[in-house]
Amino acid sequence: MRVLVYRTFISILLIFNLGSLAKAAELQFGKDNEWVIFNGPILFDEIDEILSELREKEPKLIMLNSYGGEVSGAMRLAKYVRENEMNTWVAENSICASACALVFVAGVQRLCQGKLIVHQALPKQEHEDAKITMLVAWVNIQNMIGEMVVLLNNFGTPQFVLETMLVHRGLYQFSETELAQLNTVTTVKEITE
Numbered sequence: 001m002r003v004l005v006y007r008t009f010i011s012i013l014l015i016f017n018l019g020s021l022a023k024a025a026e027l028q029f030g031k032d033n034e035w036v037i038f039n040g041p042i043l044f045d046e047i048d049e050i051l052s053e054l055r056e057k058e059p060k061l062i063m064l065n066s067y068g069g070e071v072s073g074a075m076r077l078a079k080y081v082r083e084n085e086m087n088t089w090v091a092e093n094s095i096c097a098s099a100c101a102l103v104f105v106a107g108v109q110r111l112c113q114g115k116l117i118v119h120q121a122l123p124k125q126e127h128e129d130a131k132i133t134m135l136v137a138w139v140n141i142q143n144m145i146g147e148m149v150v151l152l153n154n155f156g157t158p159q160f161v162l163e164t165m166l167v168h169r170g171l172y173q174f175s176e177t178e179l180a181q182l183n184t185v186t187t188v189k190e191i192t193e
Contacts, residue, residue, distance in 0.1 A: 036057070090112040
């Protein structure tokens with residue numbers, strides 16, 4: 001019954017919050033701060049505030065609904081999730097795309113019932129605008145990829161996740177078969193208890 005109540009609440013909350021994905025990320029904490037919903041983009045400028053709230057309330061489950069954002073912010077959030085032994089969940093009507101996938105795979109126990117989407121790492125917009133040389137941009141991208149490889153390996157992430165992130169130029173949604181390999185549990189009850 002508890003799982004059904006969570007699932008219904010989360011579905012309703014996410015449906016009404018889909019419009020806020022373009023705004024700053026929002027954290028919505030559940031009863032007794034057992035869980036939190038991360039809804040919106042992952043922005044480096046906001047990550048300190050988000051981490052501060054998480055440290056203060058110490059939830060054990062983070063539900064993700066994000067089209068991604070900045071990799072450096074996502075990596076900091078992912079490290080926090082793993083270091084604090086949090087579980088991750090992408091609910092049925094939710095999406096975890098781009099940099100958000102780093103946070104999802106950081107979960108000690110993880111369950112994706114929605115959409116999990118990855119793509120190649122892209123240079124920050126300021127690199128294109130400033131017209132810095134391709135060599136400098138290439139070095140920056142390679143450094144970021146190296147950090148992602150180490151991070152994903154530390155999380156025990158299946159190798160196909162990194163391979164998919166590096167090979168697909170466009171968006172790639174993991175299939176149900178692939179999600180079954182990524183999920184560490186099969187029911188919401190296992191991550192809410």
